[in-house]
Amino acid sequence: MRRRVLCVWFPRLASDLALRRKPCRDPFALVQSIGNAGHLHCLNAAAERAGLARGMTVTDARMLCPGLRTAAADLAAERRGLGHLVRWAGRYGPKAGRDGSDGLVADISGVAHLFGGEEALLADLSRRLAGMGLLARAGIADTRGAAYALSRGSGAIAPAGATAEALAGLPPQVLRIDHATVQTLGRLGITTIGELESLPRPALSRRFGPGVLLRLDQAFGRVAEPVVPDAPEPVFAVRLSLPEPIGLAADVLAGTERLLDRLCGSLRQAGFAARTLVLTLRRVDQASVAVELRLARPMADASRMLPLFRRGVEEADAGFGIDQLRIEATAIEPAPPEQTGRFRSDASLEDLVTRLGARLGLEAIERLQPVDTHSPERSFVRVPFAWSTPARDWPARPDRPLVLYPPEIIGHEGSAPPARFRWRRMHFTTGRATGPERIAPSWWEDDPGWGRGTRDYWKVETLEGRRLWLFHTPRDPAWFVQGEFA
Numbered sequence: 034m035r036r037r038v039l040c041v042w043f044p045r046l047a048s049d050l051a052l053r054r055k056p057c058r059d060p061f062a063l064v065q066s067i068g069n070a071g072h073l074h075c076l077n078a079a080a081e082r083a084g085l086a087r088g089m090t091v092t093d094a095r096m097l098c099p100g101l102r103t104a105a106a107d108l109a110a111e112r113r114g115l116g117h118l119v120r121w122a123g124r125y126g127p128k129a130g131r132d133g134s135d136g137l138v139a140d141i142s143g144v145a146h147l148f149g150g151e152e153a154l155l156a157d158l159s160r161r162l163a164g165m166g167l168l169a170r171a172g173i174a175d176t177r178g179a180a181y182a183l184s185r186g187s188g189a190i191a192p193a194g195a196t197a198e199a200l201a202g203l204p205p206q207v208l209r210i211d212h213a214t215v216q217t218l219g220r221l222g223i224t225t226i227g228e229l230e231s232l233p234r235p236a237l238s239r240r241f242g243p244g245v246l247l248r249l250d251q252a253f254g255r256v257a258e259p260v261v262p263d264a265p266e267p268v269f270a271v272r273l274s275l276p277e278p279i280g281l282a283a284d285v286l287a288g289t290e291r292l293l294d295r296l297c298g299s300l301r302q303a304g305f306a307a308r309t310l311v312l313t314l315r316r317v318d319q320a321s322v323a324v325e326l327r328l329a330r331p332m333a334d335a336s337r338m339l340p341l342f343r344r345g346v347e348e349a350d351a352g353f354g355i356d357q358l359r360i361e362a363t364a365i366e367p368a369p370p371e372q373t374g375r376f377r378s379d380a381s382l383e384d385l386v387t388r389l390g391a392r393l394g395l396e397a398i399e400r401l402q403p404v405d406t407h408s409p410e411r412s413f414v415r416v417p418f419a420w421s422t423p424a425r426d427w428p429a430r431p432d433r434p435l436v437l438y439p440p441e442i443i444g445h446e447g448s449a450p451p452a453r454f455r456w457r458r459m460h461f462t463t464g465r466a467t468g469p470e471r472i473a474p475s476w477w478e479d480d481p482g483w484g485r486g487t488r489d490y491w492k493v494e495t496l497e498g499r500r501l502w503l504f505h506t507p508r509d510p511a512w513f514v515q516g517e518f519a
Contacts, residue, residue: 034143035193037151038260039125040180041158041171042136043118047075047106049167050114056166060098063106064091074106078168092477109366118167119263125154128262136184138177140260151190174199177260178252182207182226196253201227208248214241226252267303270361271295278317278354282347285314285355289342292360293335300362306331309364312342314349315357322349327395329386329419331366341387386418395419403427407472409437409515410482432492434502434516440482444512448505450491456514461495468492469505485509492518 043049047063060080064071071091073080083098094101111134119137122129125148126139141154148154151173162169172183174191182200183189185207191199203226206215223229229237230249237245250256271292279285289312300306308331312324324345332338386398399415402424406412412433443454450466468491474483486508493501502516 036140036142036175037145037173037193038175038177038180039139039141039154039158039171039173040132040136040177040184041122041138041162041169042132042184043115043167043169044135045075045077045168046115046135047111048077050111051075051104051107052077053166057102060085060101062094062101062103064103065106065108071103096477116263116266125158128260130261130263132181136181138180138260141173155190176252176254177258178208178248179254181209182252197227197230200252201225201230205229208245208252210245210248214245217241267305267365268361269296269299269303269305269307269365270359271299272357272359274357275355278356280351280354282343285346285349285351285358286339286343288358289346289360290335290339292358293338296360296362297333297335297338300333300365301368304368305362305365306333306368307338307362307364308366309362310338311361311363312345313359313361314346314351314355315359316352317354317356318352320352322351324349327387327390327419328383329390329395329398330383331368332383333368337384341384341391344388344391390419406475408475408480408483409433409472411480432518435519437516438514440504440513440515442511442513443503445510446512448489448507448510450493450503450505451512454512456501459497461497461499461501463493464496465494466491472504485511490515 048061051063052061057077058079060083061077062080062085063074063076065074066072073085073087073089073091073094076085076087080094080098080101083101085094085098085101091103115131115134115137119129119131122137122139126141126144129137129139132138141151145151145154148157155171155173158171159169170184170188172180172186172188172190174180174183175193175196179191179196179200182203183191186203189199204215204224205218205226206212208226210218218224218229223232226249229245230253234246247256251258273288273292275288279288292312296307308328310326310328312326314322314324316322324342326338326341326345328338328341386395389398396417396419398418400418400421400423401413402416402421404412404414441456443456444451450463450468453460453462455461469489470491471487471489473487474480485506488504488506490502490504493503495501500518501514502518503512503514505512
């Protein structure tokens with residue numbers, strides 16, 4: 034039986050997964066923060082047609098495509114989604130695993146006849162992935178390297194024993210060769226795998242090292258490359274069966290405490306912490322009630338988890354009694370380092386956010402993170418509290434107001450702060466004014482709020498006791514209030 038390998042490539046995996054529930058026909062991109070700038074991580078087809086590309090900064094992308102819609106990239110969700118696809122690919126072969134961060138590989142030796150042949154297998158796979166809303170390209174060949182090249186190239190089937198003919202016209206980059214080497218090959222006029230294969234091996238080794246020869250040998254079957262299936266993800270779940278049904282919330286919490294002690298012990302031993310827990314209460318009528326707990330921070334501390342379950346348990350309908358309890362950690366993360374002993378940090382803030390998140394949703398609770406810019410409106414961003422860490426050092430800036438308002442116009446006269454002005458139905462008299470501090474708009478950003486151009490900011494202390502932050506726009510004369518100091 035000849036060995037046959039299937040490789041599947043998902044060119045837009047992250048964006049396809051993000052848009053499965055809410056499709057978007059407008060240009061859309063997922064953004065990943067690198068340093069102080071956002072870069073495009075993955076794009077949909079409309080964004081690619083608009084001339085955008087991965088790695089481009091968000092600022093440059095908006096200049097090319099002002100209507101671009103963006104969302105934050107979730108690398109953990111992307112990995113989980115690919116893991117689900119790998120398990121699903123087990124229907125096509127007993128060995129299936131990840132192939133990089135955007136593909137999967139499966140050994141389909143002796144399996145294709147169950148689907149009516151390799152063409153029928155590939156058609157079935159393509160149809161099912163299209164139904165999931167995922168763009169995919171697949172290749173089948175005798176070797177893993179050749180199947181990888183076909184999935185990234187023509188997306189075809191190489192007949193058994195015809196690997197060389199199938200790969201001859203493909204570009205060298207589909208062999209998993211680094212970008213610098215591919216560029217050098219292009220400058221030398223080598224644009225196909227067939228041309229690369231025909232070159233003398235000693236010369237290739239001296240010029241590019243052993244990496245190019247290894248990829249060629251793997252693709253043509255001269256060096257074995259196994260398909261290693263993904264190891265099964267660890268499952269952390271505990272169950273307690275009761276000899277007699279219970280119905281009181283106190284009794285359910287007592288059983289939950291016993292389960293949490295066992296579960297947290299298993300998590301700590303494996304080096305993990307729970308992010309999401311599900312407590313399933315099975316009633317005597319075989320119906321089940323699920324209580325989900327989403328934590329603001331990964332933890333494996335039973336004493337902290339138990340009080341957070343109280344509200345859900347008290348609201349659960351016990352029916353005629355509960356005869357089984359089961360707790361599963363449905364989302365886990367590597368355990369974060371924690372201070373232990375006398376100087377252990379207070380975790381009450383995370384527990385408070387968890388309680389609020391149970392009512393409002395964790396995504397609704399946010400914190401502020403600094404942005405390195407002079408524009409007051411853009412000097413911070415809102416990020417979900419549960420999936421971020423507090424900024425240690427905010428950029429050093431001149432004194433800024435405690436409260437920042439959207440600019441509110443108060444007059445048009447003069448370039449010096451007005452001696453008297455009316456704001457929010459109140460009359461003020463200027464006592465002392467300090468300034469100006471000139472701030473110019475960012476020319477590379479299209480911000481409608483800066484349509485009047487450069488601003489001259491003043492700190493104004495009024496005789497009525499209010500300390501306000503005013504600015505004047507010289508190009509289109511007007512005065513505005515934007516903030517208030519303590």
